[in-house]
Amino acid sequence: MRLSRYFLPVLKETPAEAQIASHRLMLRAGMIKQASAGIYSWLPMGFKVLKKIEAIVHEEQIRAGHIPMLMPTLQSADLWRESGRYDDYGEEMLRITDRHGRDMLYGPTNEELITDIFRAHVGSYKDLPLTLYHIQWKFRDEIRPRFGVMRGREFYMKDGYNFDIDRDAAIHAYNRHMVSYLRTYERMGLKAIPMRADSGPIGGEDTHEFLVLADTGESEVFYDSAILDLTLGDRQVNYDDRAECAAIVKEWTTPYARTDETHDEAIFAQVPEARRKSSRGIEVGQIFYFGTKYSDPMGAVVTNDKGERLPVHMGSHGIGVSRLVGAIIEASHDENGIIWPEGVTPFHCGIVNLKQGDPEADAACAGLYKALTEKGLDPLYDDREERAGAKFATMDLIGLPWRITVGPRGLKSGVVELTCRRTGTSEEMSPEAAVARVARIYAPHHGAPHWEPMAKSSFHTWL
Amino acid sequence: MRLSRYFLPVLKETPAEAQIASHRLMLRAGMIKQASAGIYSWLPMGFKVLKKIEAIVHEEQIRAGHIPMLMPTLQSADLWRESGRYDDYGEEMLRITDRHGRDMLYGPTNEELITDIFRAHVGSYKDLPLTLYHIQWKFRDEIRPRFGVMRGREFYMKDGYNFDIDRDAAIHAYNRHMVSYLRTYERMGLKAIPMRADSGPIGGEDTHEFLVLADTGESEVFYDSAILDLTLGDRQVNYDDRAECAAIVKEWTTPYARTDETHDEAIFAQVPEARRKSSRGIEVGQIFYFGTKYSDPMGAVVTNDKGERLPVHMGSHGIGVSRLVGAIIEASHDENGIIWPEGVTPFHCGIVNLKQGDPEADAACAGLYKALTEKGLDPLYDDREERAGAKFATMDLIGLPWRITVGPRGLKSGVVELTCRRTGTSEEMSPEAAVARVARIYAPHHGAPHWEPMAKSSFHTWL
Incomplete structure (x- = not known):
């Protein structure tokens, strides 16, 4: 989903009537x-x-x-x-x-x-x-x-x-x-x-x-x-x-x-x-x-x-x-917003374009979006013309577990940044490596899955 | 689904309060x-x-x-x-x-x-x-x-x-x-x-x-x-x-x-x-x-x-x-019951065992069930100990578009019978051929699909 075509009315203010974190965050995250x-x-x-x-x-x-x-x-x-x-x-x-x-x-x-x-x-x-x-x-x-x-x-x-x-x-x-x-x-x-x-x-x-x-x-x-x-x-x-x-x-x-x-x-x-x-x-x-x-x-x-x-x-x-x-x-939240467990996250991965309108950044984001979608994943691409800070704040608030950040400077060295919402750690890698990493995170695996990814299905396309 | 484990309370009598076919058939078909x-x-x-x-x-x-x-x-x-x-x-x-x-x-x-x-x-x-x-x-x-x-x-x-x-x-x-x-x-x-x-x-x-x-x-x-x-x-x-x-x-x-x-x-x-x-x-x-x-x-x-x-x-x-x-x-119905279009049928195919308890018939039905399921299809296997007539009547009433009938006599010649609910026509073929035929019917195809099969998905497993 491209954010410019979605309906995600996030609130800047903390609603006064909300006494607990989940109520506050659900209202703020739209x-x-x-x-x-x-x-x-x-x-x-x-x-x-x-x-x-x-x-x-x-x-x-x-x-x-x-x-x-x-x-x-x-x-x-x-x-x-x-x-x-x-x-x-x-x-x-x-x-x-x-x-x-x-x-x-x-x-x-x-x-x-x-x-x-x-x-x-x-x-x-x-x-x-x-x-x-x-x-x-x-x-x-x-x-x-x-x-x-x-x-x-x-x-x-x-x-x-x-x-x-x-x-x-x-x-x-x-x-x-x-x-x-x-x-x-x-x-x-x-x-x-x-x-x-x-x-x-x-x-x-x-x-x-x-x-x-x-x-x-x-x-x-x-x-x-x-x-x-x-x-x-x-x-x-x-x-x-x-x-x-x-x-x-x-x-x-x-x-x-x-x-x-x-x-x-x-x-x-x-x-x-x-x-x-x-x-x-x-x-x-x-x-x-x-x-x-x-x-x-x-x-x-x-x-x-x-x-x-x-x-x-x-x-x-x-x-x-x-x-x-x-x-x-x-x-599962912190002071910046929700932290979705992978099993229930509304989108598998966010894509943040640091310079909307820059031909290279736009093309790289579109490529990531396509590659993730083809892997059966459901990314949310923030394609709005907004400051980087506002985009990060929105992503932190809505709590997608993984975020790929794309900017002209990184692209010059052939890298994007993959960030884990829970730990806050970021790692630079090629766009292909980021897609492969995210796909692996959501792939069914045997070990100790506290959550199981859901099938790529018509059910999920209408979520 | 095995019918013996399902909850399908079909009625023999036509309910008096039902004035139109769909009401009557929905009550009768449970x-x-x-x-x-x-x-x-x-x-x-x-x-x-x-x-x-x-x-x-x-x-x-x-x-x-x-x-x-x-x-x-x-x-x-x-x-x-x-x-x-x-x-x-x-x-x-x-x-x-x-x-x-x-x-x-x-x-x-x-x-x-x-x-x-x-x-x-x-x-x-x-x-x-x-x-x-x-x-x-x-x-x-x-x-x-x-x-x-x-x-x-x-x-x-x-x-x-x-x-x-x-x-x-x-x-x-x-x-x-x-x-x-x-x-x-x-x-x-x-x-x-x-x-x-x-x-x-x-x-x-x-x-x-x-x-x-x-x-x-x-x-x-x-x-x-x-x-x-x-x-x-x-x-x-x-x-x-x-x-x-x-x-x-x-x-x-x-x-x-x-x-x-x-x-x-x-x-x-x-x-x-x-x-x-x-x-x-x-x-x-x-x-x-x-x-x-x-x-x-x-x-x-x-x-x-x-x-x-x-x-x-x-x-x-x-x-x-x-x-x-x-x-x-x-x-879409006739005097015997519902006739589901493939796009909305509750089960893709019925399996009727003419002689429940006969080891060969039971094994053949279990094999068909497994093969259909592995193709991503959702069969309904009538494994009850009932007369063949009662099983056919139930299948006609609930209206699954395709039915595979399995009996000891056919199995001796290596065949089962595939029947189309809409036309009533039957054809003998090997169990493998019947599975392949049904899978082909529900496969996505390009031509003039009045319906499209739905993806094999977690959504459908819980239907």
Whole structure:
């Protein structure tokens, strides 16, 4: 993309209403614009990041054998009366009356709707196991929306639901979700720690939250620092293998890690003192096993192999897709702007032309743009007639992980400059070498990929 | 996908509430389930088709130089009061009050919101031309929702907005949209005819609707049959070239084609009688040029090169993404079920095992599945223990364009059967030849591709 043809309305001023870094930086980098309290428009670059995160979530859910579908945003109140949650839910549920006076609501979650689909279509144990999920906009009428997309009212979330014949099978689904979530966060460059949690209004016995450590987190967390060393890397997981999934879950849940809700000082005291840490954390996902809490009252039953009718065992599993955009920025920025992890960056590489209009510099930039594009990469070329300082400031603000700087002086010696946003280090090399280096950074590799580059695809051309 | 692991709840009975073919077939083929009046859940196969259509729309908009973003579903009433449409819109607008008593609405369209974004961020002619679009859920509180996704209340739509310095530039944007829409529909296997239309509540001078001919269409249409022979094929279009876009628009708008709203018998009478046709049509898109209708009252102005402040010239352009799923089925089905065009089929090819459990048949099917997948194709393997008749009926119902049938008798002679859903013709050949044939069908080719296969991509792996 050439910046002169893009819509990237960066702001010079720090917006007064933004209290935390991600909110401030998303506004300043032209990623979002508030439409009304807690409701945002995603401007082009914000939309790209949102879609990259969505794609990673989809890919890892599919990999785990979960099936994508889509439920609507508005739901009838009737189903929620059936589960008993219509009256329980409180004022955060946005209640709506349609032109015929029927009670509806903007779904904050989908347990009722998915259970209704299940009971209408599934009747036999032979159709299990089954995990369905969707990624859809949800609404929570927060009394004081704040922190930008981190605590908005209209938010984008993946929620998945497993249906299993018994507790053991449902616990395997729980484990499968934990493993797939760990992979998902790793690909986004995040260290998200599973922590034993409270179940809240969803209900259930077993639940873990996934927390990203950041000073601005809403939760206080306590953990054994040994958990920070764990990584899935490029471990291949057979999601049908119960023992394999259970072993990974055990590995990740053995070190102490709890939020303030479930924190136990006595157990924590047993962690060696040097590894005993407390910090703030941002919740980016949660998984639940809740047994027959919804299948019982709503009659979601299957016939087992003995002809008996049994309510299915269920769980639900959520990842905050729009919230992750903010959480990644909270975990990865500096005083100059965002620092995107390679797995979610809106553009793979920036190209800065230090002297727009200079025939040699223009030609070199156009050549770099073409070469990167032909490698399947998506560069952002700042081709505006602006001072070098302004171009650098924009690139630092929007946080592309790699930048190639092209100027007449370097070109005389046949070199451009490749700069790493995270470390700030620069290196001079030929344009060809810079293209090859950037392509290698984004190529699939085996080793310890915390993120995996996404395929060169039609999906990405429209990001 | 193996059918035994998928969620494809086909219905044997024809649902009583469904009056038209697409509604009936989408319910029977397990693509959708009604959640409440005019609101549907998209079950996995329906979701796949919806996403394929969405991907084509995105690709063609990007190709035309339009920039994707995303606006929220809920909007503040304030902006609609500013444009004067809050009171005008009538009962089809779903009005909502939040917990603080603020008036909101579920957006039926986005002229106000996009104009607000524009005026906040753009001030100079140098930032023009600019076309922003999004694909988002919308709501129209129809008094009598019917015809399934064809006239639902919650629907998925692409709407795009151009901002231009003057009328000429805006007319070029209008033409660019017409050309990109023609390409979009062709790739979906649809013949959609642009027809001069009324502007309705959006307003404006110039507008065309795109109509697909089908008996169940809501509009009566009159046209010169010569227009049916027009095709873009693989014509490459330079969307920056005003004359080229205008010439294509002229080619498509010269033959008579109007809906009953704008029909003129006197002009129609000049069409040679043999080419004078009338029919029913389904509207699948509409483009508008409306000048300064929104920019004037809302103050969306830019400074031109003489320093004068002028309201921008705008247009809006919509494609009914969820409606297209129904429209394609209306245009392409028979008494046994759906017939998907290759461009939007949920799976590229079905594999039917006539004798599940027979080691040779099972091995041959597994081999075909693997070979097709390795070619980047997405087969649906019916591996259930079912009678052959039931498997054929399911395949015909769900409408995959190609089917490979595998049975012990054929395998003895080294052959499987490749069947075309549209023609019903079958041909025996080796499994290798069948895989090669199917791969060739979906390979990009130059000639007259009414549809283009989509890249093998991470996007498609999660469909």
